Each structure stands twice: as C-alpha cells, then as structure tokens.
Amino acid sequence: MTSNHFPRYLLAAALTLQAANVAAQGKHIACSSQIQPQAIKVAAxxxxxxxxxxPLQLYSAGMSSGPPGSLLTLRGEELRRTEHVISTRYAFEPGAPSNQAWLDCAYGEGGEISISQRLSDRIRECTVTKFRPVAGEPRRIEIRCR
Structure with missing residues (x-):
C-alpha cells in the first residue's frame, strides 16, 4: 500500500500510547495533535x-462518562455553532454513580483510532471547541475543564 491515507486494516490495531496530557484542574486540557507511527502497535x-x-492526525475530541469501550459517550450541550467554530459543554454531576469524566481523542481520517484518559473527579464540566479545519495544518481543538 503506497497511499498516504490511513490503511483500514489498522482498525484492529492495539494502540499503546499515553493519552492526552492533562493540566491542573480548571486549566487547558489537550489532545496530542498526532500519534507517531512508532506508538502504534498492529496485531497483523x-x-x-x-x-x-x-503519523495519525487528530480528528476530533469529546467526552464520555466511562472508560473506552463502555459506550458512555456524551452528547453535550451545543453552546455555539458558526461556520468556523462549534463549542459543546459537557457536565458531570458530583456523586452520581458511574459519573466519571473521560477525555476521548480520535485520530485518523475519520477517527478510526481513539485514546482516552480519565480526568479528575473534581472536574464538573468541560467545554470542547472545534475550529474549522485548515488544509495543511493540524486540527485545532480547545478543551477547558473546571
């Protein structure tokens, strides 16, 4: 395969990578802009x-209330939608059973591979702002939690 596109057979890849780099509570949280080839393990x-x-480029980011594979992806509340920006707010109720905050970062042409990281139990809400992609530049996604 000589294409620059993400090979579909990698969907079964076992990815070993530390997820997003999380800053202190109330600060900016970020998904890595890409996953390096050496971080991807393929069971071929x-x-x-x-x-x-x-490398696989960042495709999208969102939140869930459980670990990867739990299918607890959150929809969130859309705060703003323009031609260039979409902002979504995710709320986490303190003390609710199974109400964990997880950051989910998706990579590839269509988000075929994702990595997730559990956030602090002190997090009450996060806002994910996705900016319109610009050709030749990494996707810009801002995540703020408090």
Whole structure:
C-alpha cells in the first residue's frame, strides 16, 4: 500500500500510547495533535509484517462518562455553532454513580483510532471547541475543564 491515507486494516490495531496530557484542574486540557507511527502497535496476524508510514492526525475530541469501550459517550450541550467554530459543554454531576469524566481523542481520517484518559473527579464540566479545519495544518481543538 503506497497511499498516504490511513490503511483500514489498522482498525484492529492495539494502540499503546499515553493519552492526552492533562493540566491542573480548571486549566487547558489537550489532545496530542498526532500519534507517531512508532506508538502504534498492529496485531497483523501470522506471516504479516505491519508498517505504519505516517503519523495519525487528530480528528476530533469529546467526552464520555466511562472508560473506552463502555459506550458512555456524551452528547453535550451545543453552546455555539458558526461556520468556523462549534463549542459543546459537557457536565458531570458530583456523586452520581458511574459519573466519571473521560477525555476521548480520535485520530485518523475519520477517527478510526481513539485514546482516552480519565480526568479528575473534581472536574464538573468541560467545554470542547472545534475550529474549522485548515488544509495543511493540524486540527485545532480547545478543551477547558473546571
């Protein structure tokens, strides 16, 4: 495969990577802008030698109230939508059962691979602002939690 596109067979990849870098409570939280090829582990099967040529670029970010695979992705409340920006607020109620705050960062052409990180139990809400993509530049996504 010589294409610059993300190979679909990597959907079964076992990704070993530390998730987003989380700052102190009330501060900016960020998804990494890309996942480097050496951080991607592919279980390709007997006789196959995997190779990841290019880094996977950040595609999207969102929040969930449980660990990856729990299917507890949150919809959030849309605060602002313009031609260039979409801002969504996610609220977490203190003391509610299974009400954990997780940051989910998706990578690839359509978010085929994601990494997630649990945030502090002190987090009460997060706002994810996605800016319109600019060709040739990394996607810009701002995440603020308090």
């Amino acid at each position: 099967g007997a006789g196959w030698v995997p190779h990841v040529e290019f």
